Amino acid sequence: MNSECCNPLVPLPGKIIKIVDESPDVKTFHIAAAEGKPFTPLPGQLGMLSIPGVGEGMFSITSQGPDHLEMAIKKVGVLTDSLHDAQVGQPIAIRGPYGNGFPVEKFKGKDILFIGGGIGLAPVRSLIVHCLQNRGDFGKISILYGARSPEELVFKEDLFKNWPQAKDTTVYVTVDKGDEQWQGHVGFVPAYVEEINPSPSMVLLCGPPVMIKFTLETLSKLGFSNEQIVTTLEMRMKCGIGKCGRCNIGSKFICLDGPVFTLNELEGLPPEY
Ligand SMILES: Cc1cc2nc3c(=O)[nH]c(=O)nc-3n(C[C@H](O)[C@H](O)[C@H](O)COP(=O)(O)OP(=O)(O)OC[C@H]3O[C@@H](n4cnc5c(N)ncnc54)[C@H](O)[C@@H]3O)c2cc1C
Numbered sequence: 001m002n003s004e005c006c007n008p009l010v011p012l013p014g015k016i017i018k019i020v021d022e023s024p025d026v027k028t029f030h031i032a033a034a035e036g037k038p039f040t041p042l043p044g045q046l047g048m049l050s051i052p053g054v055g056e057g058m059f060s061i062t063s064q065g066p067d068h069l070e071m072a073i074k075k076v077g078v079l080t081d082s083l084h085d086a087q088v089g090q091p092i093a094i095r096g097p098y099g100n101g102f103p104v105e106k107f108k109g110k111d112i113l114f115i116g117g118g119i120g121l122a123p124v125r126s127l128i129v130h131c132l133q134n135r136g137d138f139g140k141i142s143i144l145y146g147a148r149s150p151e152e153l154v155f156k157e158d159l160f161k162n163w164p165q166a167k168d169t170t171v172y173v174t175v176d177k178g179d180e181q182w183q184g185h186v187g188f189v190p191a192y193v194e195e196i197n198p199s200p201s202m203v204l205l206c207g208p209p210v211m212i213k214f215t216l217e218t219l220s221k222l223g224f225s226n227e228q229i230v231t232t233l234e235m236r237m238k239c240g241i242g243k244c245g246r247c248n249i250g251s252k253f254i255c256l257d258g259p260v261f262t263l264n265e266l267e268g269l270p271p272e273y
Pocket residue numbers: 046055056057058059060061072073074075076077078079080081119122123233234235236237259
């Protein structure tokens with residue numbers, strides 16, 4: 001059962017049914033409501049997850065199964081510390097889906113470059129999974145992901161096993177600084193983008209602000225237009241429903257009009273993000 005029939009403002013009680021360690025400070029949580037999958041999000045949509053008595057936070061939904069949603073969560077504060085201490089069976093509540101999601105139609109039939117940095121691969125993953133599950137609808141797929149160190153890479157099974165085996169799919173992984181075991185690429189994401197010199201029709205980019213800034217400069221240098229570049233913002237959010245005014249930039253509410261924007265759309269907003 002999912003709640004497409006139900007009110008997205010009402011938190012559904014549920015529990016954590018699986019926990020996957022991704023890196024020292026990121027875990028993926030599989031979340032189920034009492035009657036199965038809480039709701040059916042589009043790629044790039046969000047859920048407001050809470051632990052009763054602790055707090056709630058907005059998180060991207062990285063993937064979904066028939067009976068659950070998946071969220072990859074970095075430990076940064078009160079709620080996320082508590083989630084990282086939780087065990088399978090932990091009661092939670094979840095409301096959603098929120099946000100506009102990725103413009104999937106715009107990506108159809110196109111060659112796509114996905115660029116993710118750090119925990120920024122979490123939202124990007126939802127569209128990668130969608131493209132690979134509907135492989136015939138999309139052109140060549142390239143995935144470029146960077147983290148600070150080998151141990152901070154998230155979704156390692158996807159990066160090194162699942163995605164490289166998929167049809168017409170190439171995965172590039174880089175770290176800022178290697179270790180004794182690391183035999184892969186070392187260097188920052190923007191420089192690696194320039195090195196591989198891609199020529200896809202669409203680019204989906206998500207990561208820390210500094211990575212986004214320099215990667216956009218590289219993409220512009222390589223001749224990409226603003227309309228070819230899609231990104232997803234991570235403004236502070238409280239209500240998720242356009243009521244509290246916590247997430248607005250100019251006239252736009254990121255929780256309703258975003259968090260996904262083309263670069264063209266972003267350039268029409270005041271520079272507050
Ligand atoms: C659209 C959107 C998508 C998100 N997707 C993910 C995701 O997939 N995975 C993930 O791990 N996190 C994601 N986040 C961030 C997540 O919501 C926050 O990290 C979380 O709510 C922090 O809760 P806390 O109680 O643990 O931290 P707090 O104790 O409230 O804060 C700890 C520290 O984090 C800072 N902080 C809290 N929230 C944010 C925020 N939204 N942006 C920047 N700094 C913040 C605080 O200022 C403080 O310094 C997303 C946020 C948004 C708005």
